[in-house]
Amino acid sequence: xxAAFYDGNGKMEINDYPTPIAGSGEVVVQIKxxxxxxxxxxxxxxKTSADQDPAGHEVTGEIVGVGPGVxxxxxxQRVAIEVLGSGRACGACWxxxxxxxxxxxxxxxxxxxxxxxxxxxxxxxxxxxGDDMSWAEGALVEPLAVSVHGVRIGGLKxxxxxxxxxxxxxxxxxxxxxxxxGAGKIFVTSRHVQQSEMAKKLGADGAASPEGGEFEQMVLxxxxxxxxxxxxETVGGTKNDTLVQSFExxxxxxxxxxxxxxxxxxxxxxxxxxxKEQTVQGSICYGILDGTHDFEQAIGxxxxxxxxxxxxxxxxxxxxxxxxxxxxxxxxxxGSIKVQIxxx
Numbered sequence: 001x002x003a004a005f006y007d008g009n010g011k012m013e014i015n016d017y018p019t020p021i022a023g024s025g026e027v028v029v030q031i032k033x034x035x036x037x038x039x040x041x042x043x044x045x046x047k048t049s050a051d052q053d054p055a056g057h058e059v060t061g062e063i064v065g066v067g068p069g070v071x072x073x074x075x076x077q078r079v080a081i082e083v084l085g086s087g088r089a090c091g092a093c094w095x096x097x098x099x100x101x102x103x104x105x106x107x108x109x110x111x112x113x114x115x116x117x118x119x120x121x122x123x124x125x126x127x128x129x130g131d132d133m134s135w136a137e138g139a140l141v142e143p144l145a146v147s148v149h150g151v152r153i154g155g156l157k158x159x160x161x162x163x164x165x166x167x168x169x170x171x172x173x174x175x176x177x178x179x180x181x182g183a184g185k186i187f188v189t190s191r192h193v194q195q196s197e198m199a200k201k202l203g204a205d206g207a208a209s210p211e212g213g214e215f216e217q218m219v220l221x222x223x224x225x226x227x228x229x230x231x232x233e234t235v236g237g238t239k240n241d242t243l244v245q246s247f248e249x250x251x252x253x254x255x256x257x258x259x260x261x262x263x264x265x266x267x268x269x270x271x272x273x274x275x276k277e278q279t280v281q282g283s284i285c286y287g288i289l290d291g292t293h294d295f296e297q298a299i300g301x302x303x304x305x306x307x308x309x310x311x312x313x314x315x316x317x318x319x320x321x322x323x324x325x326x327x328x329x330x331x332x333x334x335g336s337i338k339v340q341i342x343x344x
Contacts, residue, residue, distance in 0.1 A: 003054040003116035004322045004341075012115070012322045017054065020112055020120040022067030027074060027123050029081060031061040033139040034114030035313075036329045036339045038168055039261070056114030056341075057083040060138030063126065070123050078133075079126040080141035082295055083113065085285055087125020099288025115322060115341060127295040133302050136313045139340050140173070144301065144309065145294040146259065147173040147232070150283040151181050152294070154230045154257040159184035163219050163228035163249045165210065165242045166235035167195035169312065169338050170259055172202055174232045176309050179203030180301050183230075185222055189215050189245075192332050198312055210242070216249050227251035236260025240268050252276045257283050315339045 003017035022028045035058030059081040063074050081087060085101035088108045095103040112119040129138050147170055156162065162183045164174045167190035178186050179202065186203055189210035190196040196207035205222070208215040219228050231250045235242040237260065246256045256278055273280060286294035301307050314337045317325040322341055329339040 001117040002319060003112060004056075004319060005054060012326055014320060014322070017112065017116060020118055022065055022070070022120050024068045025070060025122050025124075026067040026120045027063045027070055027126060028065035028118055028120050029059075029061040029079065029126070030064045030118055031059060031114055031116060031343055033061070033135040033340050033342045034059050035139045035143065035169070036325055036341065037143065038170070041326065041330060054113045054116040056116070058139050058142040058340075059083055059114035059119070060129065060135055060141065064118075066123075067120075074123065074126075077126070078129045078138065080129060080138050080295060080299065081114075081119070081121055082125040082127065082145075082286070082293075083119075083121065083142070085125070085287065086293070087121035089122075089124070091122075091124065099293070101287055102285040103287075115319070117319070117343065127293070127299060130299060130303055133299070134310065135342060136316070136340060137302050137310050140309055140313070140338070141295060141298045143169050144173045144177060144298040145286040146170055147177040147234075148181070148297050148301075149286045149289070149294040150174060150232055150257045150259045151177045151230075152289050152297075153281060153283050154232065154255050156181055156183060156230055158182040160229035161219070161223050162186045163215075163231040163246075164188040164199075164204070165231065165233045165245060165249075166260065167191075167199050167207070168234065171195075171232075171234040172198055172312055172337070173309065174234055174259065175199050175204045176202045176301070176307070177298075178230075178232070180304070180307065187215065187219050187222065187228070194314070194335050194337055195332075198337060201308055201311060210245065216245070219249050223251065227254060229254050231256045232259060233257065234259045236262045238263050240266045243268060247272045247276070247278065250276070250278055253278065255279045255281065257281045259283050312338045313340055316342050319343050
């Protein structure tokens with residue numbers, strides 16, 4: 001089969017790769033769409049040509065084969081694939097029994113990621129799409145589930161004010177998730193016009209630059225000077241700017257959820273969050289909370305007629321054009337928000 005690989009020089013190339021065969025408890029999925037995530041862009045810079053497994057984890061497709069122990073009746077199902085957690089988890093350890101599959105210490109190896117024609121995963125990691133969902137929407141389930149998990153683990157209560165730092169894919173899905181899960185007012189930082197406009201379409205009440213204090217003042221003005229009840233940080237990176245900003249924009253005794261991944265050593269003055277009695281909560285990927293997997297909640301949101309998350313998909317390319325897609329995803333001045341790779 002065809003699959004895309006990092007060439008070791010910051011670019012993607014198409015090569016041949018063994019077509020995967022389903023093992024016990026697994027299915028073969030013909031990939032229909034895969035989103036390019038910010039982490040894919042970052043990993044592309046660091047990968048070498050020796051890294052020979054295709055990447056891509058925002059994946060949707062059709063089950064076309066099953067391994068031993070899997071009911072053949074699932075063939076033909078259209079699914080969003082939980083590539084990282086339940087699709088690889090052992091299902092028996094303490095974390096799996098709690099539904100926290102991403103923390104399973106015994107996760108299996110995988111055969112390919114989403115930038116390929118096929119992949120295999122455990123049937124438990126395949127979540128059936130709604131009848132009316134498009135492939136573009138199917139590939140948005142994974143990033144939406146990341147934000148659903150963050151909002152849920154942050155304990156959002158109805159009508160609370162939410163601040164979202166960053167308006168990339170995860171920032172925008174955090175806006176959408178917070179709106180669907182009952183937030184009151186939602187405010188978001190953004191650097192590009194297309195991000196601000198999309199955030200408002202998804203339910204944000206206001207958007208402002210992350211610099212110069214404009215955003216902090218917007219949130220304070222809307223909350224009688226208190227600050228946000230819940231802040232979702234989605235940027236991460238090599239600087240601590242957004243982490244410090246989360247302390248500033250969140251009210252005393254408020255909650256902060258960190259969805260962004262920070263790299264390297266981060267020097268942080270913890271005096272302010274301690275004096276303000278703020279709760280700082282990490283959040284990674286997805287799992288089961290209150291009996292429901294975040295993927296299931298995310299898929300259910302697409303059933304709402306007013307849910308327009310699919311509009312964040314600004315560019316679609318074929319697998320053979322994946323480098324063009326990566327170039328577009330890197331360059332936000334091009335108007336791109338979410339770039340996807342579609343097949344068939």
